Amino acid sequence: MIDKYIPIVLQQFARLLNIDIENNRLDIPAEYGAGYCSGYVFNEHIRILISNYELHQDLIISNPNLHSAGKVIFFKFQNIFTKADNNGKALTAPPSVLIATSRINTDELIAIHSNTATINIEVQADYLNSIFDTDNRSPILQSLLDNKQPLVFEQLIYPSLQKVVDEILAQPASQNFKLFLLRIKAEELICKLLMELEKREEEQIHALNIKDIQTIYNIKEQILKQLHIPPVIDKLAIEAGMSPTKLKRLFRQIFGDSIFSYYQTFRMKEAARLLTEEKLSVSAVGYSLGFTNLSHFTRVFNEHIGMKPKQYSTVNQTGNLIK
Numbered sequence: 001m002i003d004k005y006i007p008i009v010l011q012q013f014a015r016l017l018n019i020d021i022e023n024n025r026l027d028i029p030a031e032y033g034a035g036y037c038s039g040y041v042f043n044e045h046i047r048i049l050i051s052n053y054e055l056h057q058d059l060i061i062s063n064p065n066l067h068s069a070g071k072v073i074f075f076k077f078q079n080i081f082t083k084a085d086n087n088g089k090a091l092t093a094p095p096s097v098l099i100a101t102s103r104i105n106t107d108e109l110i111a112i113h114s115n116t117a118t119i120n121i122e123v124q125a126d127y128l129n130s131i132f133d134t135d136n137r138s139p140i141l142q143s144l145l146d147n148k149q150p151l152v153f154e155q156l157i158y159p160s161l162q163k164v165v166d167e168i169l170a171q172p173a174s175q176n177f178k179l180f181l182l183r184i185k186a187e188e189l190i191c192k193l194l195m196e197l198e199k200r201e202e203e204q205i206h207a208l209n210i211k212d213i214q215t216i217y218n219i220k221e222q223i224l225k226q227l228h229i230p231p232v233i234d235k236l237a238i239e240a241g242m243s244p245t246k247l248k249r250l251f252r253q254i255f256g257d258s259i260f261s262y263y264q265t266f267r268m269k270e271a272a273r274l275l276t277e278e279k280l281s282v283s284a285v286g287y288s289l290g291f292t293n294l295s296h297f298t299r300v301f302n303e304h305i306g307m308k309p310k311q312y313s314t315v316n317q318t319g320n321l322i323k
Contacts, residue, residue, distance in 0.1 A: 005040060037051045050169070052116070055115075077095070078096050081117040140153070144197070160192075208254075215240045222236075223236075229290060274288065286309075297309070
């Protein structure tokens with residue numbers, strides 16, 4: 001029997017494992033892995049799927065939304081669950097959310113990956129179109145709500161957004177109020193994220209394809225793996241098989257920042273981590289991240305973090321800094 005308040009993909013997942021869903025939640029049996037997956041269909045406009053599990057192997061189910069009507073906007077939250085490495089130390093991959101128009105491909109199958117820790121919110125574009133004033137939309141918001149071309153944007157999750165995400169994960173309300181509360185929180189996240197996209201200054205939005213998206217994300221991963229090496233646009237463009245102009249344009253469109261500014265932001269986040277978690281000296285951190293002039297490192301750190309690295313390290317070690 002289909003439950004209209006439970007996403008179809010979750011019901012198919014449960015049937016594949018031959019287990020029951022209780023209170024909109026599927027707990028993974030030990031023989032298949034560990035963790036859980038829960039989901040809620042709030043109404044015909046919006047639904048949510050919360051996944052935090054590890055399976056012994058990938059599973060494949062049919063795509064329940066292959067022939068569904070309407071244009072959908074997807075919000076995929078990543079790195080929002082606390083995880084630990086093999087030494088029990090918390091990992092600090094920055095939380096972010098992917099915002100995309102209706103799926104670029106319409107595969108008839110969906111892979112249930114063996115290791116998933118995400119929140120997915122899907123909302124009908126027509127529903128959002130009915131809410132927002134058509135005369136005062138930025139090009140990004142207009143393109144997103146039109147939902148006529150493949151688009152992907154990524155937004156880092158700042159603390160106030162993370163707080164709402166944490167409230168969704170905590171699900172503090174009783175069963176009678178849970179559906180109502182979660183819908184309110186989901187819509188709050190959507191609203192705040194669209195407000196962030198509105199701040200971006202792109203005047204022209206370019207349609208994307210799978211190859212372009214994969215290429216830009218490969219470039220991003222390469223940049224973040226080599227924070228001690230400043231990115232060289234011409235070299236990255238050759239590796240991407242794009243012109244420098246196209247590379248810079250698509251990178252900024254997806255991430256809302258230039259390549260170098262994006263790199264510098266994460267470089268300073270890593271510097272802050274090395275100072276506090278690894279307890280390295282200011283000079284050791286600066287040199288390890290490719291700075292040859294420590295005065296320059298101090299100036300850049302202060303611009304991004306709001307205090308000099310020595311002060312930041314001292315305050316953190318005394319426990320007075322609220323993160």
